[in-house]
Amino acid sequence: MRPAREFFARDSVDLGPLLLGAVISHDTDEGRVSVRLSEVEAYRGVGEDPGSHAFRGRTPRNTVMFGAAGHLYAYFTYGMHVCLNVVASEPGHSAAVLLRGGTVVEGIELARRRRAGASDRDLARGPARLAVALGVPLSASGADLLVPPFELRVLEQPLPFEAGPRTGVSGAGGGAAFPWRFWVAGEPGVSVYRRHARSHD
DNA sequence: ATACGGATTGTCT
DNA sequence: GACAATCCGTATA
Numbered sequence: 001m002r003p004a005r006e007f008f009a010r011d012s013v014d015l016g017p018l019l020l021g022a023v024i025s026h027d028t029d030e031g032r033v034s035v036r037l038s039e040v041e042a043y044r045g046v047g048e049d050p051g052s053h054a055f056r057g058r059t060p061r062n063t064v065m066f067g068a069a070g071h072l073y074a075y076f077t078y079g080m081h082v083c084l085n086v087v088a089s090e091p092g093h094s095a096a097v098l099l100r101g102g103t104v105v106e107g108i109e110l111a112r113r114r115r116a117g118a119s120d121r122d123l124a125r126g127p128a129r130l131a132v133a134l135g136v137p138l139s140a141s142g143a144d145l146l147v148p149p150f151e152l153r154v155l156e157q158p159l160p161f162e163a164g165p166r167t168g169v170s171g172a173g174g175g176a177a178f179p180w181r182f183w184v185a186g187e188p189g190v191s192v193y194r195r196h197a198r199s200h201d
Numbered sequence: 202a203t204a205c206g207g208a209t210t211g212t213c214t
Numbered sequence: 215g216a217c218a219a220t221c222c223g224t225a226t227a
Contacts, residue, residue: 041208051208053223061223078209079220085208098208117211128209168208194209 003154005146008069012042012088012095016182019086019097021159023105026134027149033107033114033134034151035124037099038187041166042180043085045094051166051173054094064142065094072150074131074141081128082138086145086152100167100181101125103189104133126191159184167193 008015017040025034043052045065053062053075064073065087073085073096089095104111104123111123111133124133145152166174166181183190 043208053208056224059224075208076222077207079207079222081209083208100208126209166208170207173208 001154001156002146002152005068005070007154008086008088009090010069010088012044012097013180015086015088016040016042016097016180017161017163018154018158019099020161020182020184022152022154024099024102024134024145025106025151025153026136027151028135030135031107031110033111034105035102035130035134036105036189037102038189039101039181039183039191041098041100041182042088043096043098045089049173049178050171051169051178052094052096054096055173058094062094065096067091067142068144070144070146070152072136072140072143072145074136074138076138077128082131082136083127084131084134084136098127099130100127101130101183101189101191103187110135121188125189161185164193167191167195 019037019040023034023036045054046057054065058066069087071087073087084099085096087096102124114132115123124130161182162185163179164181165176
């Protein structure tokens with residue numbers, strides 16, 4: 001089903017699992033690519049989640065996290081990668097769900113071109129890879145995911161899922177204190193867990 | 202104005 | 215398993 005905006009206006013930790021099995025589509029003049037999500041991570045807001053971009057309050061970058069649910073929060077990181085989030089929670093709050101991985105279910109030829117050299121399994125397996133496969137640029141941050149060129153369909157019946165520590169989050173936001181990484185067991189689109197370089201102590 | 206490090210990935214060992 | 219790539223956002227002065 002294509003959910004109404006209220007569907008996204010809830011705690012990101014609750015929304016995350018509901019996005020597993022959902023299909024996100026993006027249209028460009030090159031065509032449509034759709035990805036079925038198999039892994040996500042929840043981030044909460046101001047003062048409550050040290051791993052969140054919104055932890056220290058509103059800034060130019062994270063402003064869209066404070067806006068309406070169901071919009072796209074895209075950010076640039078490591079000097080070269082774009083990652084995508086679905087904004088959750090309600091206006092004035094700030095929370096989002098990071099799309100960490102999935103499998104391409106439509107437009108696989110276009111996705112292969114965008115991810116030249118990657119195996120089919122790796123096309124959208126990982127947050128930055130997923131953004132490339134879908135062809136979503138950083139400039140799309142703030143876009144409403146409920147209207148074209150995006151489409152988001154979720155399952156009527158939520159899938160069983162597993163939860164664990166978030167990947168790549170260092171410091172107080174990492175580790176078992178925030179087990180807000182959610183994935184569908186056995187799905188090929190689940191990324192390899194790589195402990196953050198700085199979590200070795 | 203400057204310094205630091207990152208919600209990652211690909212390549213090499 | 216280890217490391218480089220690469221540049222923007224944020225904090226500090």
